[in-house]
Amino acid sequence: MTTMTKTEGEPALPGSDPFLSVRDLHVRFSTEDGIVKAVDGLSFDLERGKTLGIVGESGSGKSVTNLTVLGLHNPMSTTVTGEILLDGQELTGASNRTLEKLRGNKMAMIFQDPLTALSPYYTVGRQIAEPFMKHTGASKREGRAKAIEMLEKVGIPQPKTRVDDYPHQFSGGMRQRAMIAMSLICNPDLLIADEPTTALDVTVQAQILDLLKDLQQEFGSAIILITHDLGVVSKIADDLLVMYAGRAVERGSVREVIKSPQHPYTWGLLSSMPRLSSDVNEPLSPIPGTPPSLLNPPTGCAFHPRCEFLDLVGGTRCATDRPDLPAGRGSACHLTAEQKQSVFIEKIQPRLG
Amino acid sequence: MSKDTTITKADAVPSPRDGASGETLLEVTGLTKHFPIHAGFPIKHKVGAVQAVDGIDLTIHTGESFGLVGESGCGKSTTGRLITRLLEPTGGKISYRGRDITRATRKEMMPVRSEIQMIFQDPYSSLNPRQTVGTIIGGPMEINNINPPGGREQRVRELLETVGLNPEHYNRFPHEFSGGQRQRIGVARALALEPKLIVADEPVSALDVSIQAQVVNLLQKVQAEMGIAFLFIAHDLAIVRHFTQRVAVMYLGKIVEVGDRDSIYNRPRHPYTHALLSAVPEVDIDGEDRERIRLAGDVPSPINPPSGCRFRTRCWKARDVCASEEPPLIQLGGNRDGHLTACHFPEEPTIAAREEDIILDPALAAIEGAAEKTL
Amino acid sequence: MLRFLVRRTLGALVILLFISAFTYFLFFAIPHDPALLSCGKNCTPDNIALIHRNLGLDEPIPVQYFHYMVGIFAGRHFSVGDCSAPCFGYSFANSDPVWPTILNRFPLTLSLAAGGIVVFLLVGLGAGMLAAWRRGTFIDKFFSSVSLVLSSMQIYFVGPIVLALLVYNNQIMDQPKYVPISEDPVGWFSGLLIPWCVLSIIFTAGYTRMSRSTMIDQLQEEHVRTARAKGMSSRYVFFRYAWRGSLIPIVTMLGLDIGTLLGGAMITEFTFSLAGIGRLAVDSVLRTDLPMLMGVMLFSAALIVLFNIIVDAAYAFIDPRVRLS
Incomplete structure (x- = not known):
């Protein structure tokens, strides 16, 4: 139908080569009910030291993409095609041994729920020190000293005694700090944070987000922040990728996507959530319908069954012809640039208040 | 702030509301729920209690939507369950349309049960x-x-x-x-x-963003068309603001501030309300003129809550009196009627950015302090 | 920990007291007079009365029970002689003292059960873990099918077949026998090898399936994924993270199985004509030999209770959340 090559070419600034580059990534799971197309032709770039926010709802493929980057998918039931280049190194076909050397070292990950993501059987200090000892060959004593240093850096009080605590002796926020300490201990070039604050209280979330942002300055890691919350990305991301049903539907800098979004799905996301500053008498404008099943995604544009603006495109184009995501700033939608702009200004902006 | 200002006095203050008729539907005074902790040897005995809800007062009027916000462990869900009598209160009084239902038997509750309904968080279980x-x-x-x-x-x-x-x-x-x-x-x-009051406990937080708005709109439609009063319990401050006319902020089993929506969201006085509002990640690129407050650590355990003001261990204004004396929930000078605050040293009624951010988190303070020095 | 042990020991004593009372009173509900056993052919009512008095059966049952319990802790005087604590009395059938008899028979049953545990844990856990490690492959399917077949095998069915194949027909091995380990370790091992394997068959199958499924569950835990995300090797993740988590359900199952295992050991003793506690229990039931039966019952119950205390204490070693709360 559409050629994938069109989606290549990224918003990379001239002269700065992307340090992580994902090209035409497809991830499929075989399940009892059929093949799930979890990620369907995704391409994006990330520069050194920058933060990319990936926004989408459950089932949009945002988490799967990043597990695939680290090679943490289940190889028995998953088919991965496409390219993942980390600093010029191809990861899609890489051996487990190669990936093990990169994980926790050059690329690290923070998970959503720090209670289940830390093992209850080992001390926090041991779990933090493990990747350091493995990747640098440090001794137990050096590992422990480094773990204490990292705990201090992420703001755990009395790190010298807390290093010997077990995760269940930590509060939720402290556990997530320990996860951050663990992920940064080898000074990774790439840090993937999968909903790092969703399980936390609001006041703790703010601390953790600021901490991630501040530590990024210090460690210089590039961050991929996966979230369903546009508010969270707008706090710390530079660029934004909006995903729907396994595909990227809009891309641009955070400012561009939030100030002048182009895709009807992004419009829907923005206008369905109330803000502290929005007009309380204005009802929310939800996206009608429900997210599609990835077993049997809609033809054409996957969003068309829920889209308000089919008529503007006219005919059956949205249902038959899958729109491409152009290079750089843009959205995968059949509306013309003028239509997008006028719809946003006339219909969407008033809703946002 | 004399000592004889009792907490119950606060309830006498009429609450301003948008439109609703003003008749009191539900009145809660001194509501308390302690979950006992049993341990010991050779015979298990009570060694302590989780002070989930510890003496709260609130009033809900006919057809009104009342919000209850707070972080985990603040007792907002327990409050909802006490009001629907899914849990037995340890102390205090719940009266519904002037009838005391705190200790009502199953039979006495029958007519009331049908008028107070509950919507739960998890649509799966x-x-x-x-x-x-x-x-x-x-x-x-x-x-x-x-x-x-x-x-x-x-x-x-x-x-x-x-x-x-x-x-x-x-x-x-x-x-x-x-x-x-x-x-x-x-x-x-x-x-x-055909209930008169619906207690909705985090009714949308398990749903996807695009679906949340559908359900919020449905609840709003139902409330407007049928005149049902809502006790809307949620941790999402923006949704509570959108849905409710009056809001109470809870912290460790106590209401620390209550008032009309505009007072709580734009003219908060309690430091915790300030911290909570400032922590909300808003979809904002520039025009960040809100204050920035970053507390240290998590909410303490409700098993052994701090003495005096429970927020004092995380508060930047805490002094000795905060540990020895519990601040009463009262109307402060300059506040609107019905806007009550429990604080010895209240903040200015504004959420605008301060000259200097309040950063209590040691890690943030260290990194940002170092960054400032190098500038 | 000490407090835990004291509390559990007190609880265990209460349980044993209940078991002893229950067994004692249940015995007298059987319409059978133990005096008939030693009365012989020319039994007169006078003889029976005499035997009753000698055995202490002429007193009310609660009083008899009281004397019995006191005897365990304080010793007891019988017409045949003094019986020092712990006194479980003398057999009705052959006047053997109960306690020394049990102590004499116990090493065999202990050897049988302990060897059985070692075999089924080694084979069962090993096969289960291998199946989980190579999930979905031929090895996994092979172990799963074999364990399904083995779990339907009974000791009294497999035992004679093995004996016929290995001992009687082909003379590959000797007839199973018991030699105390202190006398001849090699003989002890070779004599019990066949009973161990036969006893552990059903358990092996159960532990294979159990350890496979708990390992697969554990491998899907988020903290296992975190360990992989840190770059730890598959083997390290498997043994340090996943296996550690699967120990709890395995130890729980072991605690539940200890009673079944003792029962299995008794059947095994019968199958291979070995004279252990199981043999003793069955004989004393058939002879309505109350003192011996009581002794065996209480001894086995105490073993099971003790083992369960050990299992509960093991939780604390495995899981810091149990230890520190």
């Missing part, structure tokens, strides 16, 4: 998977022996239509519906008995 939608929604009518004109089935079909589901789905089972649709079934069940 709160519906019996072995019952059809018709049975789930019609069940409350059967138990309370209510026979609407046209029959119960007809009424259930009407309710399905009201909540935006196909009446033809009467005989389907919950697993055939998506999360958002299940939450609609939960709403229909709550509406079946």
Whole structure:
């Protein structure tokens, strides 16, 4: 139908080569009910030291993409095609041994729920020190000293005694700090944070987000922040990728996507959530319908069954012809640039208040 | 701030509301729930208590939407369960339309039960998977022996239509519906008995963003059309602001501030309310003129809450008096009627950015302090 | 920990008291007079009365029970002689003292059960873990099918077949026998090898399936994924993270199985004509030999209770959340 090559070419600034580059990534799971197309032709770039926010709802493929980057998918039931280049190194076909050397070292990950993501059987200090000892060959004593240093850096009080605590002796926020300490201990070039604050209280979330942002300055890691919350990305991301049903539907800098979004799905996301500053008498404008099943995604544009603006495109184009995501700033939608702009200004902006 | 300002006095202050008639529907005074902790040897005995709710007062008026916000462990969900009498209060008084229902027996509760309904957070575990939608929604009518004109089935079909589901789905089972649709079934069940008050405990937080708005709109429609009062419990401050006219902020089992929406969100006085509002990640690129407050650490355990003011261990204004004396929930000078704050050293009534951010988190303070020095 | 042990020991004593009373009173509900056993052919009512008095059966049952319990802790005087604590009395059938008899028979049953545990844990856990490690492959399917077949095998069915194949027909191995380990370790091992394997068959199958499924569950835990995300090797993740988590359900199952295992050991003793506690229990039931039966019952119950205390204490070693709360 559409050629994938069109989606290549990224918003990379001239002269700065992307340090992580994902090209035409497809991830499929075989399940009892059929093949799930979890990620369907995704391409994006990330520069050194920058933060990319990936926004989408459950089932949009945002988490799967990043597990695939680290090679943490289940190889028995998953088919991965496409390219993942980390600093010029191809990861899609890489051996487990190669990936093990990169994980926790050059690329690290923070998970959503720090209670289940830390093992209850080992001390926090041991779990933090493990990747350091493995990747640098440090001794137990050096590992422990480094773990204490990292705990201090992420703001755990009395790190010298807390290093010997077990995760269940930590509060939720402290556990997530320990996860951050663990992920940064080898000074990774790439840090993937999968909903790092969703399980936390609001006041703790703010601390953790600021901490991630501040530590990024210090460690210089590039961050991929996966979230369903546009508010969270707008706090710390530079660029934004909006995903729907396994595909990227809009891309641009955070400012561009939030100030002048182009895709009807992004419009829907923005206008369905109330803000502290929005007009309380204005009802929310939800996206009608429900997210599609990835077993049997809609033809054409996957969003068309829920889209308000089919008529503007006219005919059956949205249902038959899958729109491409152009290079750089843009959205995968059949509306013309003028239509997008006028719809946003006339219909969407008033809703946002 | 004399000592004789009792907490109950606060309730006498009339609450300004948008439109509603002003008749008191539910009044809660000194409501307390302590969950005992048993341990010991050789015979287990009570060694302490989780002070989930510790003496709160609130009033909900007919047709009003009242919000309860706070972080985990603040007791907001327990409060909801106490009011619906799913939990037995340890102390205090709940009166519904002037009748004391705190210790009402099952039989005495019968007429009240049908008027106070609950919507739960998890649309997956709160519906019996072995019952059809018709049975789930019609069940409350059967138990309370209510026979609407046209029959119960007809009424259930009407309710399905009201909540935006196909009446033809009467005989389907919950697993055939998506999360958002299940939450609609939960709403229909709550509406079946034509309640006067619905306690909604985090009704949208388990749903996807695009579905949340659908359910919030449905609840708003129901509230406006049927004049049902809501106790809306949530941790999402923006949704509470959107949905409710009056809001109470809870912290470790206490209400620290309560007032009309505008007062709480734009002129908060309690430092915790300030911290909470400032922590909300807003979709904002520039124009960040809100204050920035970053507390240190997490909420302490409700098993051994701090003495005096419970927020003092995380508060930047805490002094000795905060540890020795519990601040009463009172109307401070300059506050609107009904805007009550429990604080010895209240903040200025504004959420605008301060000259200097308040950063209590040691890691943030260290990094940002170092960055400032190098500048 | 000490407090835990004291509390559990007190609880265990209460349980044993209940078991002893229950067994004692149940015995007298059987319409059978133990005096008939030693009365012989020319039994007169006078003889029976005499035997009753000698055995202490002429007193009310609660009083008899009281004397019995006191005897365990304080010793007891019988017409045949003094019986020092712990006194479980003398056999009705052959006047053997109960306690020394049990102590004499116990090493065999202990050897049998302990060897059985070692075999089924080694083979069962090993096969289960291998199946989980190579999930979905031929090895996994092979172990799963074999364990399904083995779990339907009974000791009294497999035992004679093995004996016929290995001992009687082909003379590959000697007839199973018991030699105390202190006398001849090699003989002890070779004599019990066949009973161990036969006893552990059903358990092996159960532990294979159990350890496979708990390992697969554990491998899907988020903290296992975190360990992989840190770059730890598959083997390290498997043994340090996943296996550690699967120990709890395995130890729980072991605690539940200890009673079944003792029962299995008794059947095994019968199958291979070995004279252990199991043999003793069955004989004393058939002879309505109350003192011996009581002794065996209480001894086995005490073993099971003790083992369960050990299992509960093991939780604390495995899981810091149990230890520190």
